[in-house]
Amino acid sequence: MLDYTPKEITERKAIVINPAKTCQPVGAMYAALGVHNCLPHSHGSQGCCAFHRMFLTRHFKDPAMASSSSFTEGASVFGGGSNLKTAVKNIFDLYHPEMIAVHTTCLSETIGDDLNALIIDMDIPDGKYVVHCNTPSYKGSHVTGFTNMVSGFIKYLAKKGTEPNGKVCIMPGFVNPGDMREYKKLANALKVPITMLPDTSGVMDSPMTGKYEMYPKGGTLIDDIKELGGCIKTVALGVQTSEPSAEVLRKQCGVEYVSMPLPMGVEATDNFIMELQKISKEEVPYEIEEERGQLIDIMIDIHPYTYGKKVAIFGDPDTVLGIASFALELGMIPKYMVTGTPGAAFETAGKALLEKFGVEDCTVKAEGDLFLLHQWIKNEKVDLIIGGTHGKTIARAEDIPLVRMGFPIIDRYIHSYMPLTGYRGAMRMAELIASALMDYQDSHCEEKDVEVVM
Amino acid sequence: MSSVREKVLEQYSSRVYKNRKEHVIAIGEHEKDVVTANTRAIPGIITQRGCCFAGCKGVVLGPIKDAAIIVHGPIGCAYYSWGTRRHKAVADEKNGEKADCYLEYCFSTDMQESDIVFGGEKKLKKAIEEVVGLIHPKCIFICSTCPVGLIGDDIHAVAKWAQEEYEIKCIAFSCEGYKGVSQSAGHHIANNQLIRYIIGTGDHQPEKKYSVNVLGEYNIGGDGWEVEKILKRCGIEVVSVFTGSGSYRDIKNAHTASLNLVQCHRSINYVADMMKDKYGMDWIKVNFIGIESCKKSLRDIGEYFGDEELKARIEAVIADEEDAIRDEVEYYESKLKGKTAALYVGGSRSHHYQLLLKDFGISTVLAGYEFAHRDDYEGREVIPDIKPDADSKNIESIEVEADPKFYRVYMTDEQKAALEEKGVKINYYEGMFKGMDEGAIICDDLNHFETEEFMKILKPDIFFSGIKDKFVAQKSGMLSRQLHSYDYSGPYAGFRGAVNFGRDLVMGLYTPAWSYVKAPWKDTPCIEGTLGGDEAC
Numbered sequence: 002m003l004d005y006t007p008k009e010i011t012e013r014k015a016i017v018i019n020p021a022k023t024c025q026p027v028g029a030m031y032a033a034l035g036v037h038n039c040l041p042h043s044h045g046s047q048g049c050c051a052f053h054r055m056f057l058t059r060h061f062k063d064p065a066m067a068s069s070s071s072f073t074e075g076a077s078v079f080g081g082g083s084n085l086k087t088a089v090k091n092i093f094d095l096y097h098p099e100m101i102a103v104h105t106t107c108l109s110e111t112i113g114d115d116l117n118a119l120i121i122d123m124d125i126p127d128g129k130y131v132v133h134c135n136t137p138s139y140k141g142s143h144v145t146g147f148t149n150m151v152s153g154f155i156k157y158l159a160k161k162g163t164e165p166n167g168k169v170c171i172m173p174g175f176v177n178p179g180d181m182r183e184y185k186k187l188a189n190a191l192k193v194p195i196t197m198l199p200d201t202s203g204v205m206d207s208p209m210t211g212k213y214e215m216y217p218k219g220g221t222l223i224d225d226i227k228e229l230g231g232c233i234k235t236v237a238l239g240v241q242t243s244e245p246s247a248e249v250l251r252k253q254c255g256v257e258y259v260s261m262p263l264p265m266g267v268e269a270t271d272n273f274i275m276e277l278q279k280i281s282k283e284e285v286p287y288e289i290e291e292e293r294g295q296l297i298d299i300m301i302d303i304h305p306y307t308y309g310k311k312v313a314i315f316g317d318p319d320t321v322l323g324i325a326s327f328a329l330e331l332g333m334i335p336k337y338m339v340t341g342t343p344g345a346a347f348e349t350a351g352k353a354l355l356e357k358f359g360v361e362d363c364t365v366k367a368e369g370d371l372f373l374l375h376q377w378i379k380n381e382k383v384d385l386i387i388g389g390t391h392g393k394t395i396a397r398a399e400d401i402p403l404v405r406m407g408f409p410i411i412d413r414y415i416h417s418y419m420p421l422t423g424y425r426g427a428m429r430m431a432e433l434i435a436s437a438l439m440d441y442q443d444s445h446c447e448e449k450d451v452e453v454v455m
Numbered sequence: 456m457s458s459v460r461e462k463v464l465e466q467y468s469s470r471v472y473k474n475r476k477e478h479v480i481a482i483g484e485h486e487k488d489v490v491t492a493n494t495r496a497i498p499g500i501i502t503q504r505g506c507c508f509a510g511c512k513g514v515v516l517g518p519i520k521d522a523a524i525i526v527h528g529p530i531g532c533a534y535y536s537w538g539t540r541r542h543k544a545v546a547d548e549k550n551g552e553k554a555d556c557y558l559e560y561c562f563s564t565d566m567q568e569s570d571i572v573f574g575g576e577k578k579l580k581k582a583i584e585e586v587v588g589l590i591h592p593k594c595i596f597i598c599s600t601c602p603v604g605l606i607g608d609d610i611h612a613v614a615k616w617a618q619e620e621y622e623i624k625c626i627a628f629s630c631e632g633y634k635g636v637s638q639s640a641g642h643h644i645a646n647n648q649l650i651r652y653i654i655g656t657g658d659h660q661p662e663k664k665y666s667v668n669v670l671g672e673y674n675i676g677g678d679g680w681e682v683e684k685i686l687k688r689c690g691i692e693v694v695s696v697f698t699g700s701g702s703y704r705d706i707k708n709a710h711t712a713s714l715n716l717v718q719c720h721r722s723i724n725y726v727a728d729m730m731k732d733k734y735g736m737d738w739i740k741v742n743f744i745g746i747e748s749c750k751k752s753l754r755d756i757g758e759y760f761g762d763e764e765l766k767a768r769i770e771a772v773i774a775d776e777e778d779a780i781r782d783e784v785e786y787y788e789s790k791l792k793g794k795t796a797a798l799y800v801g802g803s804r805s806h807h808y809q810l811l812l813k814d815f816g817i818s819t820v821l822a823g824y825e826f827a828h829r830d831d832y833e834g835r836e837v838i839p840d841i842k843p844d845a846d847s848k849n850i851e852s853i854e855v856e857a858d859p860k861f862y863r864v865y866m867t868d869e870q871k872a873a874l875e876e877k878g879v880k881i882n883y884y885e886g887m888f889k890g891m892d893e894g895a896i897i898c899d900d901l902n903h904f905e906t907e908e909f910m911k912i913l914k915p916d917i918f919f920s921g922i923k924d925k926f927v928a929q930k931s932g933m934l935s936r937q938l939h940s941y942d943y944s945g946p947y948a949g950f951r952g953a954v955n956f957g958r959d960l961v962m963g964l965y966t967p968a969w970s971y972v973k974a975p976w977k978d979t980p981c982i983e984g985t986l987g988g989d990e991a992c
Binding site for chain 2: 022046049053062063073077085092094108138140209210212
């Protein structure tokens with residue numbers, strides 16, 4: 002497996018091998034699926050749309066609907082305006098969404114289609130919406146695309162001077178529906194009314210009922226997005242993913258924001274809870290304290306298996322930082338932290354975490370790829386790899402256990418229903434990590450050393 | 456059945472109706488079954504189609520294991536075509552020559568904004584230099600994506616440069632996603648470059664008397680290996696496979712084989728035809744999907760070579776393979792007989808699998824292709840009637856001349872006529888329609904709306920399609936099996952494959968979870984007793 006990856010590391014300036022990121026539009030598609038009655042639309046040639054729907058379907062094992070402008074060579078030369086116009090008409094006629102959320106591809110971006118102008122010129126039925134964002138694939142990553150779509154919703158719909166509604170706007174970051182459910186559970190327990198944008202719970206984890214719904218029950222309501230300007234504040238979870246959109250809402254409607262890491266592990270969740278508590282001004286309910294206490298109990302129980310273990314973590318910037326933060330709390334050493342997404346903030350935040358825990362000799366890299374990560378591992382081995390499915394070849398080649406967290410996980414089931422965030426999510430991370438390490442011990446130790454009780 | 460067709464189509468606006476009515480037909484409804492195909496998709500209709508890049512890199516080139524394929528473009532295209540199509544391969548040695556296998560790797564120039572603005576040729580050259588330095592491939596392919604054509608990067612000049620600079624094979628493919636109307640354009644572009652630059656450049660001669668190439672077999676889930684195993688048992692040498700577990704090493708010798716076997720007509724018929732013109736090699740359409748079609752394909756090969764000893768060996772292999780699966784096939788047939796199916800796959804499987812379904816007593820109520828052409832539906836005899844439109848005209852169609860060194864005549868016209876008498880058609884594909892039941896619905900470029908509407912009316916027991924459709928169907932309570940990825944199972948080709956297929960269908964239809972879809976409280980009273988004389992609920 003991966004036999005051609007040399008141990009010796011040579012500098013690469015041009016070729017990316019086995020990327021730890023993908024392109025913008027799929028993030029925008031995912032964000033748009035988190036709005037109720039919304040159909041994502043890809044303005045480009047149809048191959049992108051097919052690929053992005055596949056990516057999401059393979060991760061969630063659920064339908065991922067989206068339409069495309071289906072550019073041909075003619076449109077690519079003369080502009081895709083009429084393609085978009087035709088598409089919007091057909092979509093409202095046939096698929097009846099309340100809103101079409103348009104994103105772009107490298108094709109329409111390179112030719113410079115002016116979507117603002119195209120949308121203004123369009124005949125949009127009463128009570129329906131067409132919004133857009135620009136998502137050039139040659140900038141940033143899928144995470145950037147997610148952020149851009151969230152900002153797009155705000156730009157089109159949120160109004161300044163909206164009546165205060167006493168709600169908190171939560172921007173969830175690029176996480177699973179299971180995490181979004183966890184946020185809602187926590188806010189509910191703390192009696193904090195929220196609007197979460199986007200919210201893919203109920204959409205990408207919809208139940209089996211025997212009846213297919215093109216627009217499932219879940220998703221942020223369009224009316225709630227329109228009222229975001231009336232929120233008390235925004236809690237932006239995942240600094241790199243959510244802060245830019247929170248800033249758009251602040252500029253546009255004056256809603257102040259607090260930006261924090263994804264609530265993964267103890268301290269980040271503590272901070273999230275305290276932020277919510279500041280608003281509710283009520284005591285944190287016992288059920289949350291109980292969860293927290295259970296988590297700490299577990300962390301102490303499992304420490305002999307996690308303490309001092311070296312781990313390589315790859316994936317999206319906020320997710321990697323969140324996992325690394327919890328790994329450090331478990332006494333683990335996040336030897337390598339890699340994201341494919343560009344941005345110096347990732348490296349700065351990663352290094353700050355290491356410093357806080359007094360851990361040295363670890364490497365943090367943005368714009369890295371899995372080829373490089375593998376080379377590092379060949380040079381200095383780790384005990385565990387945490388990341389998406391694409392880590393499995395490295396795991397097998399080097400005989401290191403892999404724990405699947407993040408995007409995409411296309412070779413396992415159920416994961417998207419389960420949170421990694423909050424105290425419950427941390428318990429799940431702890432279980433996955435400890436079980437992987439203990440399974441490894443069971444299958445690799447000498448027969449005489451197999452333990453019945455561990 | 457024609458009312459079924461109308462019931463769905465009449466819901467369209469007149470503009471869409473006018474377009475779609477020619478793509479959706481019912482078999483036998485008109486005097487002649489004619490369908491419109493290979494035209495542009497309607498924007499916003501929710502087509503399942505992909506693009507030219509997917510057809511070229513993803514389908515035809517991707518499986519060539521010893522070529523390092525550099526995707527020139529932003530990261531997405533390379534990423535999505537990384538390991539997601541199940542064309543299996545292993546590095547191996549043949550004729551003393553090793554073929555490496557790079558399929559676990561994804562190479563991309565990861566174009567950034569500055570590359571779009573200032574051009575990406577420099578970065579592409581550097582990327583090639585780095586790949587050569589790291590893994591030393593004998594062959595590099597460059598595949599372009601949407602923006603490359605727009606900004607005017609000359610990838611062919613770069614390929615030429617690389618070939619001289621590093622003394623390796625380097626071929627460029629201008630397969631920008633916007634070319635043509637579907638994956639199909641990409642097949643054609645890949646075919647052109649294979650015949651131009653690879654086929655005919657090797658000189659290793661086959662060792663056995665009877666040798667073939669298997670064209671349009673991508674070894675999904677090990678299909679190609681199953682086919683090769685059977686052919687080998689019959690004493691037939693497989694010179695090369697296009698392109699499942701295929702290699703630059705083998706494809707360069709393809710012209711030395713005696714016969715081409717075409718499994719997927721759509722994706723590889725260009726190579727088959729051009730090899731006919733250039734080397735005189737005939738091709739026959741085979742289908743190794745389905746027990747009866749497998750037998751027919753093997754017997755056709757025997758007839759083509761006309762050797763009694765070979766024919767006897769083929770019969771012995773058929774008898775043996777059938778013997779080994781008889782009990783299992785009988786069991787699965789007993790569980791599947793009488794069921795109905797709808798098939799919507801890319802450009803060939805919607806036909807091939809109908810024959811396998813027949814082996815188990817399952818009939819087809821709807822079939823369609825994403826991107827096939829009229830000849831795949833109606834048979835190659837309609838090719839002269841197909842008019843190229845604006846979208847397909849700019850896909851290069853190349854002419855080849857008889858090769859002075861390698862051209863030979865394998866069979867005289869009289870011999871061919873005699874074979875046709877026996878039902879073995881040379882250089883011909885009959886298409887999907889012949890042999891389909893009267894009234895079956897045909898849907899070219901089936902979209903989401905039509906999928907939902909037709910499934911509601913026809914209610915097939917199984918919907919065979921791809922990943923984007925699968926969960927749509929299953930949410931509505933209908934089993935869906937993927938005929939692109941085989942739901943991570945397979946092989947489905949050959950005799951053993953038929954059994955795997957039967958097993959997977961039985962497992963899918965009889966899985967207990969289907970019976971729990973409705974919660975018991977939905978149709979059971981929740982409170983015992985009465986309230987004010989009325990039933991409580």
